[in-house]
Amino acid sequence: MASDTPSAAAHVFEQTEMLLNMGPQHPSTHGVLRVLLKLDGETVVDLDCDIGYLHRGVEKICEHDTYPMITPYFDRLDYVAAVNGDLVYVEAVERLMGVELPRRAEYLRVILAELQRIASHLLWLATHALDIGAATIFLYAFREREEILKIFENFTGARLTAHAFRIGGLQWDANPEFVRDVLAFLDILPGRIDEYETILSENRIWLARTVGIGVLTAADAIDTGLTGPVLRGSGVAYDVRRAAPYSVYPEFDFEIPTGDTGDTYDRYLVRMQELRQSVRIVRQAIEGLPEGSVMAARVPRVIKPPAGEVFHTNESPKGEIGVYLVSDGTNTPYRLRVRPPCFVNLQALKQLAVGHLVADVVALIGTIDIVLGEVDR
Amino acid sequence: MSERRSIGSVLSRLLLVDLFKGLAVTLRYNARALVEARDGADPTQAIYTAQYPKERPLVGERWRGAPKLNNDPRTGESLCIACNICALVCPVDVISVGQANREVRDGEKRKKKKVLTTFEFDTSRCMFCGLCQEQCPTLCLELTQEFELAVESRAGLVWDREMLEKGIHVVTYKK
Numbered sequence: 255m256a257s258d259t260p261s262a263a264a265h266v267f268e269q270t271e272m273l274l275n276m277g278p279q280h281p282s283t284h285g286v287l288r289v290l291l292k293l294d295g296e297t298v299v300d301l302d303c304d305i306g307y308l309h310r311g312v313e314k315i316c317e318h319d320t321y322p323m324i325t326p327y328f329d330r331l332d333y334v335a336a337v338n339g340d341l342v343y344v345e346a347v348e349r350l351m352g353v354e355l356p357r358r359a360e361y362l363r364v365i366l367a368e369l370q371r372i373a374s375h376l377l378w379l380a381t382h383a384l385d386i387g388a389a390t391i392f393l394y395a396f397r398e399r400e401e402i403l404k405i406f407e408n409f410t411g412a413r414l415t416a417h418a419f420r421i422g423g424l425q426w427d428a429n430p431e432f433v434r435d436v437l438a439f440l441d442i443l444p445g446r447i448d449e450y451e452t453i454l455s456e457n458r459i460w461l462a463r464t465v466g467i468g469v470l471t472a473a474d475a476i477d478t479g480l481t482g483p484v485l486r487g488s489g490v491a492y493d494v495r496r497a498a499p500y501s502v503y504p505e506f507d508f509e510i511p512t513g514d515t516g517d518t519y520d521r522y523l524v525r526m527q528e529l530r531q532s533v534r535i536v537r538q539a540i541e542g543l544p545e546g547s548v549m550a551a552r553v554p555r556v557i558k559p560p561a562g563e564v565f566h567t568n569e570s571p572k573g574e575i576g577v578y579l580v581s582d583g584t585n586t587p588y589r590l591r592v593r594p595p596c597f598v599n600l601q602a603l604k605q606l607a608v609g610h611l612v613a614d615v616v617a618l619i620g621t622i623d624i625v626l627g628e629v630d631r
Numbered sequence: 632m633s634e635r636r637s638i639g640s641v642l643s644r645l646l647l648v649d650l651f652k653g654l655a656v657t658l659r660y661n662a663r664a665l666v667e668a669r670d671g672a673d674p675t676q677a678i679y680t681a682q683y684p685k686e687r688p689l690v691g692e693r694w695r696g697a698p699k700l701n702n703d704p705r706t707g708e709s710l711c712i713a714c715n716i717c718a719l720v721c722p723v724d725v726i727s728v729g730q731a732n733r734e735v736r737d738g739e740k741r742k743k744k745k746v747l748t749t750f751e752f753d754t755s756r757c758m759f760c761g762l763c764q765e766q767c768p769t770l771c772l773e774l775t776q777e778f779e780l781a782v783e784s785r786a787g788l789v790w791d792r793e794m795l796e797k798g799i800h801v802v803t804y805k806k
């Protein structure tokens with residue numbers, strides 16, 4: 255046969271690396287992300303992310319819009335955690351204007367923001383588990399998320415893009431059933447989290463797919479600038495709610511869960527713990543919900559913050575979201591820049607994936623929990 | 632990791648305890664689904680599926696859905712005073728208000744008054760943020776609880792004044 259000749263044999267056993275496109279229309283990339291993989295067999299040798307498919311130029315659009323008009327755009331950055339996006343923006347403007355909020359408004363904001371964190375983590379759990387193959391969890395987590403979306407629907411008028419906050423407070427006060435609905439939800443959620451953990455935490459398939467996959471040391475995570483559960487999974491207890499408290503978070507009692515090995519399983523555990531901590535915060539906030547107005551008195555009709563600049567950060571479900579706002583004293587910002595947690599966290603994908611199998615890339619994209627609306631803006 | 636290697640854990644690993652624990656959760660739901668009422672949208676029940684479109688979900692009162700221009704129920708005239716505020720506050724410029732100065736009779740006197748002629752609302756670009764209905768001084772423009780906005784052509788997405796005043800036709804299906 256021809257393969258007897260040495261040159262042909264060398265050709266057959268020649269080692270080649272293969273370039274593989276994952277995405278942009280791949281269901282496990284959670285949006286339109288194109289990952290270019292360089293493979294040696296099934297092992298990832300190199301990886302490059304091609305982003306920008308969802309780029310809308312939000313920061314530029316904001317330069318042309320008045321301050322109240324910008325809030326809906328922040329709904330659409332991280333569209334599965336719209337409330338948290340709104341919160342950081344309105345707080346940045348309020349800081350620039352020096353507005354003091356009524357306490358009821360602050361409490362309602364915290365309740366909505368924490369419910370949104372639960373919703374975002376549930377969506378993360380659902381899709382992450384589905385990517386790895388646990389389809390049951392997907393249905394269960396979406397069922398619970400639906401309850402939160404219903405609460406949002408009744409409170410704000412929209413399920414995803416809530417647009418509940420206005421500069422100086424909230425658009426609406428809570429609807430009459432709000433407290434009842436939230437308490438009912440808080441009663442069922444912890445049991446449901448137990449169910450998820452029963453299904454996943456000891457499941458050998460889940461362990462095989464997550465333990466030891468994508469290990470990130472604390473030093474690496476800090477160097478890359480990661481924040482949120484990805485950083486905490488590596489054992490760094492950094493949470494903006496504690497490190498630079500905003501709103502009324504100092505009044506609540508909660509813990510910051512951290513992992514120790516920094517692998518995909520630890521990040522899963524951290525997020526599951528965060529679900530429980532958010533339940534704790536919402537319960538405290540609902541129980542201590544003060545009466546009063548939800549809009550600060552003396553917010554001018556036309557919002558013109560004094561000239562100056564502000565950088566304000568919040569803890570979004572994905573990490574530290576920041577807004578840098580420069581005002582020149584007119585009714586539109588001079589410059590607005592978003593520090594997107596997903597964009598920064600995505601930069602860790604290469605570190606995480608090199609040396610692992612192609613199938614793990616799916617798990618790794620899931621574990622950093624990106625939303626392309628925010629990565630691309 | 633190390634405690635997972637003890638004898639008990641080896642035994643439970645052999646007996647697939649971890650998998651059966653998870654299966655028990657799903658089986659419990661399956662069993663409950665057989666006996667419980669099929670009453671969608673109750674989170675405490677096992678079956679949590681609404682049979683849309685046969686069951687129309689009741690969306691929240693504050694729902695921001697299909698736009699509507701309200702008429703004064705007493706006179707039947709449009710409540711809109713053509714002030715153009717809604718068009719100005721809209722972040723994506725989907726509203727255009729047409730206005731004209733008309734002479735109107737006010738008792739004996741004749742006055743010039745700004746009246747609404749046309750009103751265009753481009754639902755294809757609207758992001759249902761609700762800023763327009765919030766700012767409308769006469770509560771004329773309203774985002775209603777209707778949510779079925781699909782049409783068959785692009786042109787159908789641009790709603791004119793007549794359509795905005797009549798509201799959309801909602802198809803209901805029988806159970």
Ligand code: SF4
Binds near residue numbers: 721722726757762
């Ligand atoms: S809901 Fe928002 S986007 Fe739609 S027309 Fe009103 S202001 Fe414009």
Ligand code: SF4
Binds near residue numbers: 714716728767770
């Ligand atoms: S804000 Fe209201 S009254 Fe003014 S033009 Fe718009 S719909 Fe008419």
